[in-house]
Amino acid sequence: MPHSGAMTTPAPAPVRPPLAAFWRDLPREGRLLLSIVVVEFVGTGLVLPFSVVYLHEVRGFALSDVGLLLGVPPLVALAITGPGGTLIDRLGARTVVIGAVVLVIASDVVLAFADTLVVAAVAMLLNGLAQGVQFPAFNAMIAAVVPSEARQRYFGLNFTLLNLGIGLGGVVGGLVVDVDRAITFQAIYLADAASFVPILLLLLGPLRAVAPRPEPHDREDGDASYRAILKAPGMRPVILLVFASAFVGYAQLNAGMPAYARVVGEVSTQGLGIAFAANTVVIVLLQLVVLQRIEGHRRTRVLVAMGVVWAFSWLLLGLSGLVPGTIGATLLVAACAAVFALGETLLQPTLPAIINDLAPDDLRGRYNALFSGAFQSASVVAPPIAGALLGADRHTTYILLLVAGSLACSYYAVARVERALPAGANGGADRAAA
Structure with a gap:
């Protein structure tokens, strides 16, 4: 009989597999998605700090109008998020991501040549529509590709690469833009549009089979x-x-x-x-x-x-x-x-x-x-x-x-x-x- 006062074995410490093992075990589709995050967000970093400068100092719009323009994307995104989530579940996350990427590219191209408030407002509307579905569609696609036990690390690594891209883009943008030369601002907006082309090509090519339309479960409409x-x-x-x-x-x-x-x-x-x-x-x-x-x-x-x-x-x-x-x-x-x-x-x-x-x-x-x-x-x-x-x-x-x-x-x-x-x-x- 074991002694009643015997010491119990302490619980083992949490296992922390190295990040190299995480990358090795990640599905091919997950590695492909992570591999282009920096490129995609370098473009975002190029334009992110300079929206007010471009619209006010380069295009000559009043600051009050610029404030209204910059308020359009978040309001449109908020309005479209609910219907967008339903669309993702009906069409599949990949299809909606493709649509969002096309909208972002169109928004950048239109904004690069926006010499009137109406044209700029159209660009901001397109951007808001993309924002409203882009985040939930990307997250849904990632969850469909990456197994549950790896998602925490994936989201964290994705956030690191995202910030690295934005930081690099901000430095390059600061060196390139000149308020006396509108073409320098047009160049960074067109470069931002181009930075989304790799993800578009991946989704249309090697990743064309990921995150298709999900099979619906047996549930009443109200349950969804x-x-x-x-x-x-x-x-x-x-x-x-x-x-x-x-x-x-x-x-x-x-x-x-x-x-x-x-x-x-x-x-x-x-x-x-x-x-x-x-x-x-x-x-x-x-x-x-x-x-x-x-x-x-x-x-x-x-x-x-x-x-x-x-x-x-x-x-x-x-x-x-x-x-x-x-x-x-x-x-x-x-x-x-x-x-x-x-x-x-x-x-x-x-x-x-x-x-x-x-x-x-x-x-x-x-x-x-x-x-x-x-x-x-x-x-x-x-x-x-x-x-x-x-x-x-x-x-x-x-x-x-x-x-x-x-x-x-x-x-x-x-x-x-x-x-x-x-x-x-x-x-x-x-x-x-x-």
């Missing part, structure tokens, strides 16, 4: 509605967490943070450029390290860490307001963007993996559309709230809102989302048990 999907186990709290994290996260990084840095911290535009460069560098350098560290852990616990990291980043932004117009303010804003990037490396592999582990094959488009819609909704709602608080000189209230909101995301992830997720969707020990 967005309302029914939100009632599926774990889905409603996950979507609420997506909205909240986008509200206190990306929407503020893109709108509220630059506004606070300029108005309160009195940071120069060059200082803002340094901050966004620091953000990109941290993502490129740390994402692969983070992927190794979070392997085998519950995704909700990773999201807890994300909220804490973001709370600290917003505290750094708040401190910049105590030393306005100094090098210290610039360094604090850059530190805010860099620390925020660490949180991004925790979010990007986990939330998309959770969504696609929850989704059945024939409803994957709708699940990813809900994900995209929650993200876009936050991007529409957050900037006006940030503008109202900062415009009313409620700077401390603004920072406290972001810090408290980030910590609330951490609490909600472990107190609500973790309990609601079905076994297997949360990674780590839950996946092993499932």
